Each structure stands twice: as C-alpha cells, then as structure tokens.
Amino acid sequence: xxxxxxxxxxxxxxxxxxxxxxxxxxxxxxxxxxxxxxxxxxxxxxxxxxxxxxxxxxxxxxxxxxxxxxxxxxxxxxxxxxxxxxxxxxxxxxxxxxxxxxxxxxxxxxxxxxxxxxxxxxxxxxxxxxxxx
Amino acid sequence: xxxxxxxxxxxxxxxxxxxxxxxxxxxxxxxxxxxxxxxxxxxxxxxxxxxxxxxxxxxxxxxxxxxxxxxxxxxxxxxxxxxxxxxxxxxxxxxxxxxxxxxxxxxxxxxxxxxxxxxxxxxxxxxxxxxxxx
Amino acid sequence: xxxxxxxxxxxxxxxxxxxxxxxxxxxxxxxxxxxxxxxxxxxxxxxxxxxxxxxxxxxxxxxxxxxxxxxxxxxxxxxxxxxxxxxxxxxxxxxxxx
Numbered sequence: 001x002x003x004x005x006x007x008x009x010x011x012x013x014x015x016x017x018x019x020x021x022x023x024x025x026x027x028x029x030x031x032x033x034x035x036x037x038x039x040x041x042x043x044x045x046x047x048x049x050x051x052x053x054x055x056x057x058x059x060x061x062x063x064x065x066x067x068x069x070x071x072x073x074x075x076x077x078x079x080x081x082x083x084x085x086x087x088x089x090x091x092x093x094x095x096x097x098x099x100x101x102x103x104x105x106x107x108x109x110x111x112x113x114x115x116x117x118x119x120x121x122x123x124x125x126x127x128x129x130x131x132x133x
Numbered sequence: 134x135x136x137x138x139x140x141x142x143x144x145x146x147x148x149x150x151x152x153x154x155x156x157x158x159x160x161x162x163x164x165x166x167x168x169x170x171x172x173x174x175x176x177x178x179x180x181x182x183x184x185x186x187x188x189x190x191x192x193x194x195x196x197x198x199x200x201x202x203x204x205x206x207x208x209x210x211x212x213x214x215x216x217x218x219x220x221x222x223x224x225x226x227x228x229x230x231x232x233x234x235x236x237x238x239x240x241x242x243x244x245x246x247x248x249x250x251x252x253x254x255x256x257x258x259x260x261x262x263x264x265x266x267x
Numbered sequence: 268x269x270x271x272x273x274x275x276x277x278x279x280x281x282x283x284x285x286x287x288x289x290x291x292x293x294x295x296x297x298x299x300x301x302x303x304x305x306x307x308x309x310x311x312x313x314x315x316x317x318x319x320x321x322x323x324x325x326x327x328x329x330x331x332x333x334x335x336x337x338x339x340x341x342x343x344x345x346x347x348x349x350x351x352x353x354x355x356x357x358x359x360x361x362x363x364x365x
Binding site for chain 1: 271273328348353360
C-alpha cells in the first residue's frame with residue numbers, strides 16, 4: 001500500500017516525529033511504500049542539517065535520512081513545506097539565494113517544496129496519516 | 134487526476150498557535166486541485182469562524198477575512214460542531230456569514246457554514262478519503 | 268476508520284472529542300501520551316465499552332515507556348508499530364485527534 005505521512009511538530013519537543021519515524025520504518029519493513037513524508041508547521045525543523053543532539057540520544061534528523069525515502073527520479077520524498085520553512089528560517093540553497101540570505105540548512109535527504117505536495121500526497125496515496133501535537 | 138474527499142479538521146483557536154492560519158493556507162492551495170473539500174470545526178476550532186475578530190492589539194494579521202474568499206474557490210462546505218458551539222456559549226449567529234455563489238442556481242448566494250451535530254459530523258467524517266488534522 | 272489519540276485525557280479533550288465523533292465501525296488507537304487513557308483509573312466508561320467491543324488499541328512501546336504496562340484496562344489490545352501499520356491499512360481513512 002502507498003502511505004504518506006504529515007508531521008506537524010519539530011524534533012525533540014514533541015514525540016510526533018519519533019512516532020512517525022517508527023511508523024514509517026515499520027511500514028517499509030512490511031513492504032509498504034512511503035510515498036511521501038510532508039513536514040509542516042514546526043515539523044519543518046526536522047530537516048535541519050545543523051542539529052547536534054547529545055551522543056547518547058537518538059538523532060531524529062539522521063533517522064529520517066536513513067530511511068532513504070525517494071521517488072523513481074531519485075528525489076527525496078521527505079518534503080518540507082516552503083512557506084512554513086521560510087517563516088522559521090529553514091532554507092535550502094535556492095531559497096537562500098532568492099532571499100539574499102548567506103546560508104542554508106536543509107539536510108540533503110530532504111527537499112523544500114510547496115503545499116501542493118501535501119494535497120498531491122493525499123490524492124496519490126492509499127492512506128495519509130497525520131502526526132502532531 | 135482522481136477526485137477524493139478531503140476533510141480539514143480544525144480543533145484549535147486562532148492566534149494562540151499557528152495551526153489555524155497554516156491550515157487555512159493548505160485549504161487555499163487545495164482549492165487548485167479540484168478535489169471535494171470540506172472543513173470541520175470542533176472544540177476551540179469554532180473560534181476560527183467567530184465574527185468580529187480584531188487583532189489590532191496583538192500585532193498579528195487578522196486572517197479570518199480570508200475565509201470569506203474561499204467561496205469563490207468552490208470551498209463552501211464548512212461544518213461546525215453544534216455541541217462545541219453550545220459548550221462555549223456560542224451560536225450560529227456569532228459566526229461569520231460566509232457565502233458562495235451557486236452557478237447552477239443563477240449564481241444565488243448560499244451559506245457555506247452549516248452547524249451540525251457530532252453524530253452528523255461523524256457520518257461526514259466516515260465518508261472522507263483523507264482527513265488532515267491541524 | 269482509524270482514530271489516533273495522542274493526548275492524555277487529563278491534559279486535553281482529544282479523546283472525548285474523538286469519542287463524540289466516532290461512528291459504529293471505527294477503532295481507536297492510543298499513542299504517545301494518549302496511552303495514559305488506557306490505564307485503569309483513567310478509563311472513561313465509553314472507552315471501556317468500545318474496548319469490550321474490541322475496538323480500542325494502544326501502542327505497546329508508549330505504554331512501556333510510561334511504566335503503566337501493569338495498569339492497562341481490560342480488553343485494550345496492545346500493538347507494536349507494525350500493528351499500527353496494519354491498523355492503518357485495515358481501517359481506511361486515518362483521523363488524528365492532535
């Protein structure tokens with residue numbers, strides 16, 4: 001089955017991203033396809049390549065990256081909402097250039113895109129599961 | 134592209150958190166996808182539709198006006214929990230008079246907001262293909 | 268439908284709102300702090316009734332993490348994440364009472 005996920009909260013503050021990760025991992029292990037994980041609201045913070053958790057704690061960002069969720073074209077299907085991301089200072093190279101900001105922080109396993117990707121995930125997937133606060 | 138039934142479940146008041154505003158942003162995008170869209174307002178989510186919001190004192194944008202535009206995008210199914218209104222001492226009269234124009238009925242202006250019981254809401258919910266919670 | 272509830276009923280009304288809007292065939296999965304409602308003394312009569320019908324599940328990992336595995340009310344079925352996936356697959360549209 002094709003399953004998509006929406007994550008509404010950032011890492012560490014809420015369990016949402018951890019639960020979603022465990023869920024996605026279990027779904028993949030059962031042979032399901034994770035069509036897309038869409039990060040919205042503070043969920044966009046899950047895509048920061050600058051998180052440095054203590055060594056004895058899990059690394060939420062790397063956990064997501066390790067699932068290697070990509071589409072047939074090899075693009076990441078860990079998708080960060082652009083509007084929510086820009087508001088919260090999450091930028092990839094393109095958005096940094098466009099907005100004249102001298103840095104970018106999106107982990108390469110993620111990509112920034114529009115809200116339409118969430119709707120499309122709902123249309124294309126057999127199930128969409130929301131994890132939030 | 135196939136048509137699915139999408140419900141946007143709104144259970145939080147506006148301004149205290151960003152969920153209401155960013156939910157509305159999704160709905161505006163959803164309008165472009167030609168899907169069957171409905172919005173449910175329960176619990177403190179009913180405050181998103183209350184008439185007379187004035188954010189001058191808090192330095193935030195009053196986004197409640199945006200709800201008025203949704204009718205033009207064929208988003209006209211707003212279901213509000215009657216029980217949630219009653220619990221909060223509110224009634225349908227306290228809500229914004231959102232309308233849409235029915236092109237199949239000589240562009241007659243019709244109300245978008247419908248106050249429904251939780252039982253009706255549960256039935257509507259069970260008909261959905263996708264439910265997005267905010 | 269599958270309804271997930273991730274809040275303790277002592278903190279938020281998510282479970283009650285879910286129970287108010289649940290139809291006759293849907294099931295509930297308690298996750299994260301939602302599992303607190305699976306503990307004996309936190310149980311609502313309506314949740315207990317649904318549990319009797321085999322319609323209430325709780326995520327084992329969240330129960331264990333909170334140290335309440337000995338306090339889970341009767342008839343609440345415990346699932347792991349694979350079981351969570353199965354519930355999503357089997358019960359159609361998922362509604363999260365975040």
